[in-house]
Amino acid sequence: MIYLREFTIPPKKVDELVFTPSKPKNPYFIPETNIPAYNNHYPFIIFRNRIVKPVEFSNITIFCGDNGSGKSTILNLIAEKLEINRSSAFNRSSFFDDYLKLCSYDMSSNFSSNILSNSKVITSDDVFDFLLNLRYANEGIDVKREELLSEYVESKNKDFKFSSLDDYEEMKKVVDSKRQSASKYVKDRTMKNIIGRSNGESAYMYFTENIRESGIYILDEPENSLSVKNQIKLVKYIEDSARFYNCQFIIATHSPFVLSLKEAKVYDLDSTPMVESKWTEIENVKLYYKFFKDREEEFK
Incomplete structure (x- = not known):
């Protein structure tokens, strides 16, 4: 199910005007950006050349890229703009709210307050x-x-x-x-031990207990704390939840197993500008493939 259809971040020109006092008066200028004490303007600048058009979503949408590429940032912007429930804190920064005001989104007619109440951000910190x-x-x-x-x-x-x-x-x-x-x-x-399973099994259980029907689920690097076996189980659970239980997933990941989610729309943030890619074209996945391909004889 697609609830969030499109998310738009400030275009490059607006991002630049935030730092530029001018005459006639520039409505986007933020005076604090010119104060040396505010030397970190995050999340301004980070997407200036990387995301140049509105991001379109599928029932499963994945952002991938190296550390610092902005994949967690885009998830946080979406979550805060839609006011989706979350437990763990994140890097908000002095200018986060200013940037957030310049973002916009488009929801489908299927979206409602009930969908929002079911929706949730799940991060590796939560797990x-x-x-x-x-x-x-x-x-x-x-x-x-x-x-x-x-x-x-x-x-x-x-x-x-x-x-x-x-x-x-x-x-x-x-x-x-x-x-x-x-x-x-x-x-x-006394009660039995709450946990009679491994950390990986318990982490997988956390996802299955927190993902319910009819909601938007924002997952930030869900592969953390999960073995390969449990990553594959989670992939199947996400696919079934999207297909049969009216869930939409927006995911940031490095994992080739998560990237392989069927019918997912995959955005490569390592590309400038960001592009939609097949999961098999992602550099991280190709490195895994080459690693095992080079050792193919050892599996025989």
């Missing part, structure tokens, strides 16, 4: 935080398990006499410890 929280939770559970095991041994060997209702909980511990095995005693008093 990392999720994995970290799981680890902390499990560490807490493991500590509790050790405490309960000590409690079991102590209760099992305790000579206890019930004297009032105030002793009920203590009596229950003693009775249970004498009737149950240590593992049963501990299991009944």
Whole structure:
């Protein structure tokens, strides 16, 4: 499903006028750009020669390029302009909002407030935080398990006499410890580890739990924390979500597996100006191909 049809960033002339006081008065001029203290004008300049026309979107649209090419920046601009939900912070900079005001977009008639509420930005930081929280939770559970095991041994060997209702909980511990095995005693008093899978499997689970029906999903380098096997699983999940569940995906990636998404529109930000390319024409993919092609005999 296509909700976002087109996104337009400031053209080169406007980008230049932001830095240029002139007469008659220049409506685009931002005085702070001429103050030496503001030596970082990001995201101005970065796309000046790179994106020269409105970006058109498919149900799956991918931006690829080296670090610093602007692929995460274009995702952040889209997300902020559309006011899509996000959890992690990003490099906003002093001039981000000024640049954002000069951006525009075109939505299809299918877009609605319900679609927006379902939509989400998912970054590698979000996945990392999720994995970290799981680890902390499990560490807490493991500590509790050790405490309960000590409690079991102590209760099992305790000579206890019930004297009032105030002793009920203590009596229950003693009775249970004498009737149950240590593992049963501990299991009944604590939940299982939240995570019984690898980091890669848990990272994949994060995507499947956060991508719902009918929404725009902006994924910034989703391959991070995923094994090749789980990247391939995620590719299939994205394809199915776009095809059957009315989702639109806008993705920044280095991964050849993610780039191979069926029917995706792929933009190469390493090209100046940016061009739409076949995924097999992307330099990063060709390097992978050459690497394995050169070692083809080793696979026989």
